Amino acid sequence: MLRRLAVTAATSAAALSFVPAAHADTGPLGLPLLFGKPAAQDHLQIAVSGAGDGRDGTYELECGPVGGNHPQPGDACDRLDQMSASGQDPFAPVPADxxxxxxxxxxxxxxxxxxxxxxxxxxxxxxxxxxxxxxxQGLVPVLPATGA
Known part of the structure; x- marks a missing residue:
């Protein structure tokens, strides 16, 4: 009986530790949130000026789930996820050297x-x-493509 309980607990813990989506809602300890309020989603405000041709403005981008008034929210979230998954920091500055x-x-x-x-x-x-x-250019379509 005790062995069955231990195996069940281990199997349950392993199943709960699997998070299939990049933006899966998680609770404490990074485990999937099965009940209750989801974790805060990714939310960015993007202010663009000087890009011309109607590309200037302030946009909201939400990922996990996708939303906001960004002109290409799905593509923008996909680009940020792609960069993050490959180990890049999408928001890192140019190195000083x-x-x-x-x-x-x-x-x-x-x-x-x-x-x-x-x-x-x-x-x-x-x-x-x-x-x-x-x-x-590495952040297009999060930032608008420019012709210059």
Whole structure:
């Protein structure tokens, strides 16, 4: 009887520790939340200026579930998930020792604030050199594609 109880407890713990989706609602200890209020979802505010052609504005992006007034919320959430899954920090600044090409990609700027994967985000973007342009392009469609 005691052995059966131990096996059942171990099997139940193993089943509960499996979280199949990138944005599965979790409770304490990272276990799936089966009952009650879901964990806070990823929520970002994206302010874009200088991008032109109707791309400027402030957008809300919610992931897990997808929502907000972002023009491409599903694609934007997928891009952020893809970067995170490959070990990249989508909001990391250009390293201070980076050697960047001296090129100008236009006057577009952006600021992303909010919460992503449970941590606060406050990141700024510009297109003032090759590193910054590449960083911006890496976040399309979270940030709008620019022609410059």
């Amino acid at each position: 980076a050697q960047c090409t001296m090129q100008y990609g236009g006057s577009a700027t952006a600021r992303i604030t909010g919460t992503w994967h449970g941590r606060p985000v406050d990141a700024t973007y510009k297109r003032t050199d090759g590193c910054e342009i590449s960083r911006w």
